[in-house]
Amino acid sequence: MQILGLSAYYHDSAAALIRDGVVVAAAQEERFTRKKQDADFPRAAARFCLEAAAGGAIDHVVFYDKPLLKFERILETYLSFAPRGFATFRAGLPIWAKEKLFQRSLLMKELNDLAPGRFAPDALLFSEHHLSHAASAFYPSPFEEAVVLTMDGVGEWATTSVAIGRGADLKIIRDLAFPHSLGLLYSAFTTYAGFRVNSGEYKLMGLAPYGEPRFAELIRTHLVDVKEDGSFRLDQRYFNYCTGLSMTNARFHALFGRPPRVPESPLEDFHADIAASIQQVTEDIMLRLTRALARETGQRNLCLAGGVALNCVANGKIAAEGAFENIWVQPASGDAGGALGAALAAYHLHAKAPRQPRRPDAMHASALGPDFSPGAIDAALAAAGAAFTLVPDERLFDETAAALAAGEVVGWFQGRMEFGPRALGQRSILGDPRAPEMQKTLNLKIKFRESFRPFAPSVLAEAAADWFDMTTPDSPYMMTVTTVAEKHRRISPEQAAVQHGLKDQHLLRSTIPAVTHTDFSARLQTVHAEHSPRYHALIKAFEGRTGCPMLINTSFNVRNEPIVCTPAEAFQCFMATGMDRLVVGNAVMLKADQDPSLATDYISRHEMD
Structure with a gap:
């Protein structure tokens, strides 16, 4: 059985192919188009995966989230904040009405343009966003059983979810819903420090050790209420991401006494202190979550995925604390990895196929993209x-x-x-x-x-x-x-x-x-x-x-x-x-x-x- 997984239309579009549960190929669209974080339908990445299928039938194509649920969240969010943000909603509604509400037909058109007659309409499946992340973490891991923690900006509704994986079974047991999001909280500080969302978070993490976390208590007091088990709520009076086109607002800027840094302007100790502070708060939330999950479940193994799992400093703190004996993090934890997770979820949960954990894992050292023969290399360099x-x-x-x-x-x-x-x-x-x-x-x-x-x-x-x-x-x-x-x-x-x-x-x-x-x-x-x-x-x-x-x-x-x-x-x-x-x-x-x-x-x- 061959299954093609797809992620697209937000950022980091990608395609992945599995054959009888084995990861065969996976790549991000940006590597082919040369457009950073390309969000379009992954034509080139999917074409690469189809070539890896070697002419064999594609039994299912699986999209990594459910657009109708996402639209429900967007609609309810705007209604709950109305009339604030109506202009933004009005501007975005035609795009949803024209494309995203009819994503099945849009995807089938793209697939048929890519390989005419190869895909039957009933072959297209949809996975939930956080289930795709969880599947990308658990199924390639070496564990027979594990707790799976996924954290990102937002999927359909969930921003943080907890799943339990046993053999071929994977069930999400609870989640935290939008607008309370650790990923969006970190991204708010990314933009405040003058970096770009979805790419600048690495910079903020790298900047943090140069600073002092002198704003951490201010963040905990005003922005995020964190419970002992790691659950949290964000005070939306300081943010603008629910209904606007920016992450933060004037109240947020006044809290820290400065406007956002202008991109490319000089970095100061203040910005390093901001980075250190949100990094400390993020680590504290993740540590509380993982401690509570270890106590509650008795599991020895932890899998991580979602964009927040790319915070490798926090991952190191979790590993060092030792609440879990073993930790495995999906190397493509962001939305690109959702394409792989969607395919694996369809194989094990939809097709009910068994799973055999592989050691050290099933990711093949993450070397899953194109390679080139000696002859092709010589010809390309000569040209x-x-x-x-x-x-x-x-x-x-x-x-x-x-x-x-x-x-x-x-x-x-x-x-x-x-x-x-x-x-x-x-x-x-x-x-x-x-x-x-x-x-x-x-x-x-x-x-x-x-x-x-x-x-x-x-x-x-x-x-x-x-x-x-x-x-x-x-x-x-x-x-x-x-x-x-x-x-x-x-x-x-x-x-x-x-x-x-x-x-x-x-x-x-x-x-x-x-x-x-x-x-x-x-x-x-x-x-x-x-x-x-x-x-x-x-x-x-x-x-x-x-x-x-x-x-x-x-x-x-x-x-x-x-x-x-x-x-x-x-x-x-x-x-x-x-x-x-x-x-x-x-x-x-x-x-x-x-x-x-x-x-x-x-x-x-x-x-x-």
């Missing part, structure tokens, strides 16, 4: 005008490791593209974590983004415990944050406590300064030889030369660009940035060997994020 040399594996890893050890920044393009927001060694930009200037170089000359943003280490799984305080035995998807082990730190806790602000961001804190955040934290990826053999081989070669079993790993893109998908896109990005070397499969390109006229004004194509 792009690249000057390249083919280097066999017996030399490739050692030569690349030597370049990294010498201070080069390397674009690394191997195998199948990752599904989800993290680059995991298939579409990565790599550097030496020991180099004091590497973090600044990558931010300003490669990624063209804010200098404060941290980078993640990819470490050999077998060496991770020697370098980091491991809150979980493994972190293959870069979904938890831990801290650098004390023996590798260069400054005392006392010194760190007084030198952690924005002005101190380039202080050398450890022997791996380029991946050590201001609070000694690191968003860790553990790399296994059996799951990522080529990436593991490269890091192993780097360790052999330097004694350091890790590399800096950041996604292969510039600011506000989707991660590259094809060899040609990798070469374009390489030529537009300060990368020194590009490795695509076994094809190696040195910047010094390239035709300078091939460098284009690539960066200006992408809006600031």
Whole structure:
């Protein structure tokens, strides 16, 4: 049985294919269209998945939420706030009347345009939004039983839900309804700090360690009432997302004594303190929720999904607290992962098919996107005008490791593209974590983004415990944050406590300064030889030369660009940035060997994020 899952029309459209319960392919539409967070019907991603179906029948197509329930929520929300927001409602109603209320026919039209005659109308199913998230977390996990906690902005009505998974069965047992949303609360502070919703939350999380949480009590007193079990309510007098086009209002701004930061204007300690405060409140809510769920259910395993589950700092705190013995986070926790969850929910809950948990999980290292044969790589690079040399594996890893050890920044393009927001060694930009200037170089000359943003280490799984305080035995998807082990730190806790602000961001804190955040934290990826053999081989070669079993790993893109998908896109990005070397499969390109006229004004194509 083959099932195609789809998410679309909000943000992060995606498609996923499962065959007899096994994840075969999954990709976000943005990687093909080059439009960040593309919300349109995922034509290219679905086409890729259909190619992976190898001509076999598609038994079901499953959409990741229920549009009529969502419209019910929107309608009831506007009615409850009337007459406030009527102009916004009037502007949006024609779109709903024309398209979204008739989404079945719209989806069938798109599918038939994509593959005429391949889809019967009764093959189209709809899953609920939070059930899709929960299925994406539980079914690929290695657990026979688990509590599943999903948190995001909002689905149809739910913003937070709790499910219990047992074997092939998955049931949502309760939820928290809109407008009370941890995801929207965090997004409100994202916009207040001058960042963009659905992309700037990472920035807010990265900014938080530079600040003091001096506004946390103000948030708890005025904005969010949190109970001991983690349930909460937001005071809607401070927000505008129910009926307006902004997240916050004048009352919110007056509470903190300043208007919102203008995007791209200088960051101040105030903004870092705002970030630290909402991060602390978010962590507190998530910890209360997970503690209560552990007590209530007696379960040992926890699965997480939804956009809030991308807060890897909070995930690390949950793991460190130990209320659950085991935690597994869906690497594509946002709406893109809903496409995968919808397909899995249909397979196990609609078709009643059995489930066999797989170890370490069923996500295949998240390498679920397109790959390219050696011949296709050579042809694409030649057509792009690249000057390249083919280097066999017996030399490739050692030569690349030597370049990294010498201070080069390397674009690394191997195998199948990752599904989800993290680059995991298939579409990565790599550097030496020991180099004091590497973090600044990558931010300003490669990624063209804010200098404060941290980078993640990819470490050999077998060496991770020697370098980091491991809150979980493994972190293959870069979904938890831990801290650098004390023996590798260069400054005392006392010194760190007084030198952690924005002005101190380039202080050398450890022997791996380029991946050590201001609070000694690191968003860790553990790399296994059996799951990522080529990436593991490269890091192993780097360790052999330097004694350091890790590399800096950041996604292969510039600011506000989707991660590259094809060899040609990798070469374009390489030529537009300060990368020194590009490795695509076994094809190696040195910047010094390239035709300078091939460098284009690539960066200006992408809006600031």
